[in-house]
Amino acid sequence: MDVAISGKKIIKVAKNIPENTAKKTINLKGYYVTPGLIDMHVHVFNGADTESYIANALTSLPPDGFTFRSGVTTVVDAGSSGWRNFRQFKKQTIDESQTRVLALLNIVGTGMYGRYEEQDVTDMSPTMTANMITKMFPDILVGIKSAHYWGDFTQVDLAVEAGRLAEVPVMVDFGEHQPTNSIEALFMKHLRPGDIFTHTFSYGPNNRETIVDEDLKVKPFVFEAQKRGIKFDVGHGGGAFSFRQAVPAIQQGFLPDVISSDLHSQSMNSGFKDMSNLLSKFMNMGLTLEEAVLRATWNPAQAINRKDLGHLDVGTEADIAIFTLRKGDFGFLDIRKTKIDGDKRLETEMTIRAGRVVWDLNGLSAPYWESEFK
Amino acid sequence: MRFFLIICFCITYNMQAIGQEYDFLIKGAYLIDAKNDIRDTMDVAISDGKIAAISKNLPVNLAKKVIEASGLILSPGLIDPHTHVFVGSKSKTFADGFYSVSPDDFSFRSGITTVVDAGTSGWRNFGTFKTNVIDASKTRVLAFLNISGTGMSGDSTQENLSDMDAEKAYETLKLYPDILVGIKIGHYTGTDWLPFENALQASGKAGKPLLVECHLPEYSLADQLNKMRPGDIITHSFEEIDERLPIIDSEGRLHPFVKAAYERGINFDVGHGGAGFWFSQAIPAYQQGLVPNSFGTDLHHFSMNSGMKNMLNVMSKFINIGMSVEEVIEKASWKTAQAIHRTDLGHLSVGAVADLTLLKLHKGDFGFIDAGKNKIEGKYKLETELTMKDGKVVYDLNGLVANKYH
Numbered sequence: 001m002d003v004a005i006s007g008k009k010i011i012k013v014a015k016n017i018p019e020n021t022a023k024k025t026i027n028l029k030g031y032y033v034t035p036g037l038i039d040m041h042v043h044v045f046n047g048a049d050t051e052s053y054i055a056n057a058l059t060s061l062p063p064d065g066f067t068f069r070s071g072v073t074t075v076v077d078a079g080s081s082g083w084r085n086f087r088q089f090k091k092q093t094i095d096e097s098q099t100r101v102l103a104l105l106n107i108v109g110t111g112m113y114g115r116y117e118e119q120d121v122t123d124m125s126p127t128m129t130a131n132m133i134t135k136m137f138p139d140i141l142v143g144i145k146s147a148h149y150w151g152d153f154t155q156v157d158l159a160v161e162a163g164r165l166a167e168v169p170v171m172v173d174f175g176e177h178q179p180t181n182s183i184e185a186l187f188m189k190h191l192r193p194g195d196i197f198t199h200t201f202s203y204g205p206n207n208r209e210t211i212v213d214e215d216l217k218v219k220p221f222v223f224e225a226q227k228r229g230i231k232f233d234v235g236h237g238g239g240a241f242s243f244r245q246a247v248p249a250i251q252q253g254f255l256p257d258v259i260s261s262d263l264h265s266q267s268m269n270s271g272f273k274d275m276s277n278l279l280s281k282f283m284n285m286g287l288t289l290e291e292a293v294l295r296a297t298w299n300p301a302q303a304i305n306r307k308d309l310g311h312l313d314v315g316t317e318a319d320i321a322i323f324t325l326r327k328g329d330f331g332f333l334d335i336r337k338t339k340i341d342g343d344k345r346l347e348t349e350m351t352i353r354a355g356r357v358v359w360d361l362n363g364l365s366a367p368y369w370e371s372e373f374k
Numbered sequence: 375m376r377f378f379l380i381i382c383f384c385i386t387y388n389m390q391a392i393g394q395e396y397d398f399l400i401k402g403a404y405l406i407d408a409k410n411d412i413r414d415t416m417d418v419a420i421s422d423g424k425i426a427a428i429s430k431n432l433p434v435n436l437a438k439k440v441i442e443a444s445g446l447i448l449s450p451g452l453i454d455p456h457t458h459v460f461v462g463s464k465s466k467t468f469a470d471g472f473y474s475v476s477p478d479d480f481s482f483r484s485g486i487t488t489v490v491d492a493g494t495s496g497w498r499n500f501g502t503f504k505t506n507v508i509d510a511s512k513t514r515v516l517a518f519l520n521i522s523g524t525g526m527s528g529d530s531t532q533e534n535l536s537d538m539d540a541e542k543a544y545e546t547l548k549l550y551p552d553i554l555v556g557i558k559i560g561h562y563t564g565t566d567w568l569p570f571e572n573a574l575q576a577s578g579k580a581g582k583p584l585l586v587e588c589h590l591p592e593y594s595l596a597d598q599l600n601k602m603r604p605g606d607i608i609t610h611s612f613e614e615i616d617e618r619l620p621i622i623d624s625e626g627r628l629h630p631f632v633k634a635a636y637e638r639g640i641n642f643d644v645g646h647g648g649a650g651f652w653f654s655q656a657i658p659a660y661q662q663g664l665v666p667n668s669f670g671t672d673l674h675h676f677s678m679n680s681g682m683k684n685m686l687n688v689m690s691k692f693i694n695i696g697m698s699v700e701e702v703i704e705k706a707s708w709k710t711a712q713a714i715h716r717t718d719l720g721h722l723s724v725g726a727v728a729d730l731t732l733l734k735l736h737k738g739d740f741g742f743i744d745a746g747k748n749k750i751e752g753k754y755k756l757e758t759e760l761t762m763k764d765g766k767v768v769y770d771l772n773g774l775v776a777n778k779y780h
Contacts, residue, residue, distance in 0.1 A: 048462040048470060048506045056463065058510050062472065065479050068679050092463040096472050243779040269482050269769050331772035339773030359679050362741035363749030369653035372748055 003033065005318040008355040013312060026365055028322060031349055034293045035310050036073025036319030039275050040300040041171070041198055041235040041260035044101060045080035045089045045111070054080045054112035056088060059265045063099040066263055068351040068359035070274035071321030074309055075099055076300070078171060078198070078235070078262070079106035079145025083125070083132040086111075086141070094140065098353060100319070102304065104145040104171050105129055107159040115176075118148045124158045130165035142304040143196070147173035152181060156190050163195070169303065171196040171233065175208035183209045184221045193229025196303060199240035200232045200256050201249065203336070216248040223254060231303045236272040236335075237262030243334045250285050258303055259295040271333030276323065276346040281332040284342030289325065322350040322364075396421050397765060398775075399437035403448035403732060408704035409721035418448060420728040423765035428724060441774050443732055446759055447699065450707040450720050451487025451729030454685050456585075456609050456645045456670025459515060460494035460503045460525065468494050468526035470502055473675045477513040480673055482761040482769035484684040485731035488719055489513055492585060492609070492645075492672070493520035493558030497539065497546040499527070500554075508553060512768060514729070516714065518558035518585045519543055521573040532561050540572035540579075547580040555714040556580075556607075560587030567593070570601060582715060583607055583641075588618040588650070595619040596631050604639025607713060609670055610650035611642040612659060613745070621664070622655045628662040636664050641713050646682040647672030649745045651691075656744075660695050668710040669702070681743035686733070686756040691742045694752030699735060728765035731758060732774070 004012035004022065019025045044063040047056030054060050063075050081089040086105060094101040106112060109123040117123070133141040144166070146159035156172055163170040174186055174197065187197065202208055211222045211232075226232060234241065234256050249255075259282055261272055272278055279292040287295075301310030308316060323346045330342045351359035360366065396419040405416040405428070417432040418425065434440045459477040462470030477489050495503040500519060508515040520526065523537035531537065547554045557577035562569045570593065577584040586598055588610040595618055602608065614620045621632045636642060644651060644666045656666075669688045671677065682688060689702045711720025722730060733756050740755045761769040770776065 046461070046463070046472075046476070048502075050506060050510065058461075058476065058506070061476060061479055062461070062675070064675065065475055065678050069683070092465060092472065096465055247779065265476070265478060268479060271773075273483070273771070329772075331774070331776065333770060333773045333776050334779070337773075337776045338779040339776035340779050360743060361683070362739075363681075363743040363747075364741070366741070366743045366747045366749040369657070369744065369746075369748035369750055372654050372746065 003312060003320070005352070005355050008317055010312055010314055010316055010318050013314060024365070032289065032323040032325060034071070034321050034323065035297040035312050036321050036351065036353065037071045037275055037296045038074045038076070038300040038310055039067070039072045039261050039263065039296070040076045040258050040303065041078045041233055041262045042075040043080045043262070043264040044075060044077050044093055046093055053114045054264065055085055055110060061263060061265060061268065062093065063097050063101055066268065066274060067099040068353065069348055070276040071323060071348040071351055072275050073100060073319035073321070073351065073353045075101055076142060076304060077101060077103040079104050079111060079147055081111040082106040082109040083128045084109040086132060086137070090137070090140065098358060102140055102142050102306070104143040105132055105141050106145045106147070107155060107162055112147070115148055119150055121154055124155060126158055126162035126165055129162040133166040133168060142306060143169040143171060145171050148176055150176055153190050156186065160190060160192065160195070163192070168305070169194050169196055171198050173198050173235070175199065175202065175204065178207050180207060180209045183211070187221065187225035187228065187230050191230055194231065196231040196233050198233040198235035199237065200234055201242055201245035202240040203242035203245050204239070210245060212245045212248050216244070218249050218252045218254045226254070231257040233258040234260050234278070235262040236260070236267065236278055237264070238266035238270045238272070239335050241271065241334050242336050243338055243340060247285060250287070255287065255291070256295060258300045259292065260300070271335050276348050277332070280330070280342065280345045283344055284330070284332060284340060318352055318355040320352040321348060323347065324349050396426055396437040398439050398441060399432055399434060400441045400443050400448060400732070401434065403443035403446045405448045405722070406700050406703045407450060407722050408708035410723055413700050418722060420762070420765045423728055425722050425724050425726050425728050428722065439775060441760070443774070447703065447733040447735060449485065449703045449731050449733060450722050451731055451761070451763065452485045452685060452706045453488045453490070453710040453720060454481070454486050454671050454673065455490045455668045455710050455714060456492045456643055456672045457489040458494045458526070458672070458674040459489060459491050459507055461507060467528050468674065469499055469524060470506070475673060475675060475678060477507070477511050477515055480678065480684060481513040482763070483758055484686050485733055485758040485761055486685055487514060487729035487731070487761065487763045489515055490555060490714060491515060491517040492587065492670070493518045493525060493560055495525040496520040496523040497542040498523040499525055500546055504553070512763060516553055516555050516716070518556045519546055519554050521557055521559050521569055521576065522561070526561065533563060535566065535568055538569045538572050540576040543576040544579050547576065547582065555716065556582040556585055558585040558587065559590070561589045563591055565592040574601065578603070583713065585609060587645070588613055591617045599631065599635040599640060602635070602640050605641065607641040607643050609643040609645030609672070610647065611644060611666055612652055612655035613650040614652040614655050615649055620655055622658045626658045628659055628664055633662070633664060641667040643668045643670040644688060645670045645672045646677065646688050647674070648676040648680045648682070651681065651745050653744045653748055653750055657695055665697065666692070667705060668713055669706050681745060681747070686758060687742065690740070690752065690755045693754045694742065694750060728762055730762050732760040733757065734759050
């Protein structure tokens with residue numbers, strides 16, 4: 001297919017668009033063209049509060065350094081901020097970034113300031129959270145996050161209540177309970193269809209119930225939950241992706257709905273590395289390129305109710321990624337420092353955000369330097 | 375029988391003790407170590423964060439973990455001498471601002487273990503930089519101190535002559551000798567030479583180099599180079615924008631006074647940045663004998679996604695322009711360490727800190743862009759396989775040190 005872009009938009013997608021209708025033609029024979037990737041789970045509320053963990057802190061990363069070089073044009077911050085500090089996040093990161101930054105608002109008012117503050121049930125206001133989403137920033141805030149809670153289902157239930165009020169999905173990071181809480185109860189009773197379970201392939205059985213049991217069988221209710229409409233998100237991170245969960249799950253036909261990174265300073269140099277590496281990892285576990293790309297484009301766009309994103313229909317903003325599929329001998333790490341071998345790896349050749357080239361690895365869009373003297 | 379058991383126990387115990395001698399053994403890589411004049415296949419052992427042994431053949435049973443590295447290049451951890459990493463939340467500024475970037479985001483995945491911040495902070499805000507970034511980063515962060523008291527904090531304050539205090543700058547250098555490697559001057563639009571003289575004075579008193587950036591439009595390039603001492607560093611060497619005379623004239627010739635300064639011992643850093651590197655400068659300069667002494671990236675918010683991308687990409691450009699892989703790596707490690715007077719870094723001598731990287735030289739069809747969005751084609755590109763800092767694996771692209779899942 002040929003794709004034509006004018007200004008910020010896609011204006012034509014057809015089998016053969018004549019070159020003389022374009023100011024600039026980029027020849028992409030042999031490359032893969034996809035909608036700009038959506039990374040549905042990141043932490044990008046970067047700031048200089050050295051007391052804080054993720055909110056306005058160094059554990060969060062400025063997004064532009066990681067997105068375009070891996071084909072990502074939209075990121076969704078997963079609850080780094082809550083209603084009390086979202087406006088600071090917007091001012092210092094969202095408004096300053098070239099990447100489209102959307103966000104899930106933490107049910108905790110101060111977001112991810114620290115594990116201790118995240119336990120404060122009196123700071124989990126469904127009304128204030130829902131109001132910030134619906135009345136203040138409906139174009140940026142696409143859902144709610146519940147995470148890091150040490151107790152029972154109280155935090156999840158408050159987040160779901162906020163989700164009902166604002167009519168948005170809730171993403172749950174459901175761990176750090178001792179003893180563990182039942183994920184079957186979470187999927188079947190507490191969450192609604194459309195709500196999102198993240199860190200799907202995490203393995204830390206002491207404080208987080210796993211989806212694959214010790215005999216490497218996917219628990220039957222996990223398939224039921226996916227049928228019920230619970231969305232399963234990867235959220236790789238620095239501690240939440242293990243092959244001993246993912247490989248058996250995929251072999252038994254359980255595929256995640258969304259492939260996302262959980263980008264932050266402790267995950268960036270781990271087995272995750274970047275989104276193109278993460279998609280490649282799933283391709284080497286058995287997914288086709290199309291199946292992997294779907295889970296980082298149209299699937300997350302639907303999960304966050306942003307159907308204007310994740311596809312290349314005429315009239316949409318021209319967010320586009322262009323990949324090379326490298327063949328060779330590669331390795332892919334999980335967070336337990338075990339690896340699989342692989343024979344393919346996606347590399348980001350070019351990324352276009354709102355019609356502008358924002359990454360061009362090998363100069364596909366550039367003239368040769370000698371042309372300066374002609 | 376009991377005697378026999380005791381003997382068995384002793385042997386087993388001893389073998390374990392021997393087996394734990396090295397934490398890592400890197401086997402079969404092509405080692406490039408300029409300081410020790412090695413360009414050869416070597417085994418390198420690491421223990422307790424230090425280089426423990428280097429030899430043609432070290433036995434694998436002495437190591438807890440063997441890294442099979444045949445076909446890879448082993449280099450001392452690379453040093454990026456020109457970055458802006460005083461990251462913070464202030465909008466539209468470098469000092470404590472969004473225009474700087476976090477060092478760990480870019481360093482290890484490019485084989486870098488040490489970055490040098492190029493004067494983003496001055497004597498007034500270096501403390502904040504140290505607390506917020508230097509102490510909080512895994513990358514070794516060194517810095518040139520800006521002669522301007524508030525560093526790169528915005529045009530009005532950073533050009534305040536009374537804030538360009540040579541004595542205050544010198545005192546700060548004395549307070550942090552392990553972090554501060556010199557003085558930088560970079561942004562001044564006036565005609566007064568006082569800032570330059572103060573910068574020379576503060577660095578000279580400390581016995582450390584001066585780094586000169588290009589945003590000094592009223593100073594002629596010839597005057598700047600004439601005032602600089604051997605060992606001082608000029609960056610953005612290959613820029614072609616109107617704030618400074620380009621080193622190549624309109625006929626494609628290297629200005630003789632530039633060549634003379636180079637031969638006098640002024641160090642020319644690339645300082646690629648978003649606008650500081652042009653093939654129309656770098657290629658003629660290289661052909662006429664001006665080879666950069668270091669590959670500073672000028673990493674910041676606007677250069678990271680441009681033709682710069684990362685330091686290995688900048689180094690790869692020069693391989694494709696004509697430098698040998700060995701020469702490029704030697705300059706990005708040992709020569710850069712020497713330029714910043716940190717001869718504890720940039721080599722893999724026994725006893726040195728185990729900062730190192732394993733690189734792969736890919737052969738294929740690649741392209742490289744400059745600041746004018748013009749490109750060259752190339753056959754070579756370096757990629758980081760693994761990076762180790764203080765003897766710990768901090769980046770492992772393909773799982774060289776990992777066990778198989780099954």
